[in-house]
Amino acid sequence: MFEETRFEKIHNVIFQDSTEASILVAQEIAALIRDKEKQNKPCVLGLATGSSPIKVYEELVRMHREEGLSFANVITFNLDEYLPMDKGNIQSYFYFMHEHLFNHIDILEEHINIPDGSVSSEDLYQYCIDYEMKIKAAGGLDFQLLGIGRTGHIGFNEPGSHYNSSTRSITLDHITRVDAAPAFLGIENVPRKAITMGIGTVLSAKRIVLLGWGGNKAEILKETIEGEITPEVPATYLQNHDNTSFIIDEAAASELTRVKTPWLVTNCVWNDDLKLKAVVWLSELTEKPFLKLTDKDYNNNGMSGLLTEEGTAYDLNIKMFNKLQHTITGWPGGKPNADDTNRPERATIPKKRVIIFSPHPDDDVISMGGTFDRLVEQGHEVHVAYQTSGNIAVSDEEALKFAEITQSLCPECEETAAIISFLKNKTDHDIDSVEVRKLKGLIRRSESLGATRYFGLDDANVHFLDLPFYETGTIKKNNISQEDIDIMCDIISTIKPHQIYAAGDLADPHGTHKVCLDALFESLKVLKTESYMDDCWVWLYRGAWHEWESYQIEMAVPMSPDQVLRKRHAIFYHQSQKDGVMFQGGDSREFWVRAEDRNRLTAKKYNDLGLSEYAAIEAFKRYHF
Numbered sequence: 001m002f003e004e005t006r007f008e009k010i011h012n013v014i015f016q017d018s019t020e021a022s023i024l025v026a027q028e029i030a031a032l033i034r035d036k037e038k039q040n041k042p043c044v045l046g047l048a049t050g051s052s053p054i055k056v057y058e059e060l061v062r063m064h065r066e067e068g069l070s071f072a073n074v075i076t077f078n079l080d081e082y083l084p085m086d087k088g089n090i091q092s093y094f095y096f097m098h099e100h101l102f103n104h105i106d107i108l109e110e111h112i113n114i115p116d117g118s119v120s121s122e123d124l125y126q127y128c129i130d131y132e133m134k135i136k137a138a139g140g141l142d143f144q145l146l147g148i149g150r151t152g153h154i155g156f157n158e159p160g161s162h163y164n165s166s167t168r169s170i171t172l173d174h175i176t177r178v179d180a181a182p183a184f185l186g187i188e189n190v191p192r193k194a195i196t197m198g199i200g201t202v203l204s205a206k207r208i209v210l211l212g213w214g215g216n217k218a219e220i221l222k223e224t225i226e227g228e229i230t231p232e233v234p235a236t237y238l239q240n241h242d243n244t245s246f247i248i249d250e251a252a253a254s255e256l257t258r259v260k261t262p263w264l265v266t267n268c269v270w271n272d273d274l275k276l277k278a279v280v281w282l283s284e285l286t287e288k289p290f291l292k293l294t295d296k297d298y299n300n301n302g303m304s305g306l307l308t309e310e311g312t313a314y315d316l317n318i319k320m321f322n323k324l325q326h327t328i329t330g331w332p333g334g335k336p337n338a339d340d341t342n343r344p345e346r347a348t349i350p351k352k353r354v355i356i357f358s359p360h361p362d363d364d365v366i367s368m369g370g371t372f373d374r375l376v377e378q379g380h381e382v383h384v385a386y387q388t389s390g391n392i393a394v395s396d397e398e399a400l401k402f403a404e405i406t407q408s409l410c411p412e413c414e415e416t417a418a419i420i421s422f423l424k425n426k427t428d429h430d431i432d433s434v435e436v437r438k439l440k441g442l443i444r445r446s447e448s449l450g451a452t453r454y455f456g457l458d459d460a461n462v463h464f465l466d467l468p469f470y471e472t473g474t475i476k477k478n479n480i481s482q483e484d485i486d487i488m489c490d491i492i493s494t495i496k497p498h499q500i501y502a503a504g505d506l507a508d509p510h511g512t513h514k515v516c517l518d519a520l521f522e523s524l525k526v527l528k529t530e531s532y533m534d535d536c537w538v539w540l541y542r543g544a545w546h547e548w549e550s551y552q553i554e555m556a557v558p559m560s561p562d563q564v565l566r567k568r569h570a571i572f573y574h575q576s577q578k579d580g581v582m583f584q585g586g587d588s589r590e591f592w593v594r595a596e597d598r599n600r601l602t603a604k605k606y607n608d609l610g611l612s613e614y615a616a617i618e619a620f621k622r623y624h625f
């Protein structure tokens, strides 16, 4: 254990699941509150906003409702607030905290402290001093909850922050503003400044717990936990605090040395998956294809134990080469009448029923357009099920265009007139009316049908599920409900598929893709015992942003240059998502460019490892349920 963590400078615990981890953190907070209550003392909590602590707050609310946990002795200090920002604004941290926690517990209003984003610039300096004094007067922070930004910020202490800093105003880093852009419907609406507790303020807490979920946090967590202390990554200052724990999930831990390359820190128990992971890593490190790796390469890179088990590099290289080679197939639905011993899919059931689940109406073609095309061409009964309407990603201008066309065709239609009037008078804070959302959803439906018809799919095989969790009209979605699961179960039990494809996107644990995946997993749990499910295999593709690592891929579907063009064409049908889309994120490439770059890169990686050279490859990993 100690050997494994030899690169790590901060205590951390890795959980498989962020919900389970959040519950444990909530239990620690609850125990502290009760303990202080017994001592008749206030419990002073430093709190964070953002996606990371949401489930902790949910659990605290549940404990209040169901287990009588009282917050009467709790005093809270929030880390930060945008500047300028009104309390009434739904983007404010004031609003966030009330929505997720304060409105649902018995905390006294006068015990809640959140930096005031509406304070005037003349009063700001004194305001920050007063905030610090108030924390001290309350007895100091007993517990500080933190998230971490991709810049390494804690609170809004961006790179450059001093370890002794106290509450102050700060200019937000560009990356932080990019990450906040979806919530503000565009980076131009994200404030440039914030008030934040300082590093010194945070470090003064008696106990600190930092939460990190999802692959997006993996790089910065590695730097924070394993790197040197530097103002360029302010979270590294936490290395100096002797009662800090990082609670992270597997995806967020994936870059830590002990997780990513365990053979460098310990004697591994080698199974075939770990062997492939290690050999891919070695091949990339040495820039040599599998079949050119030597005993010396293995011995010099912490893998002598593996060689002892396997005999020689020669045997191991061939074994791993074959393993990877067997993932490649031009027959994603299985090759009829072929020997399938070494193929990713079964040759049996030559004509398979297939459901492609697509979280938004375009993930199907972006992430697996080539495979989709092949499945149809190879005669399988393919169904596409769009899980959400995707309506919030259609811009008002796009919606207005269609509304005006409709009005020209049908001037009397009152619904259209209402839509046009709503869109023309809409302000930044307005949530789309039900009619506008309907129109936006319909736009995405028509685009999807354009793409599926292009692939030769019958309209009857295209299903729009409009899962209810998504239909809030805002970025913040509802939790998954029984209704969502029922809808998923319904389509699976009607089609009785032999193959299910779904987006296995775990990078953003609160994003729509993850909820859609959870909805699938829940429905699989329900249907698991049905006899037709014995024949059902589930394949996960990744979303628009990431690809499986080479060692994780279990089915690699190569594409010819012509097939790449067909895929591009299918993506083009999604016109509302072209050019500067609403949820662009930090990557300014259009979706079709991203998709092509990603598929080309996968092909290149396979080629670099010593396998055949293809124009592009789509990748899948099997999910066993």
Ligand code: F6R
Residues within 6 Å of the ligand: 047, 048, 049, 050, 051, 052, 053, 079, 080, 146, 147, 148, 149, 150, 153, 154, 155, 156
């Ligand atoms: C929020 C805060 C920030 C966030 C960080 C991570 O009050 O201070 O440091 O904790 O930006 O944000 P999420 O959790 O949304 O990834």
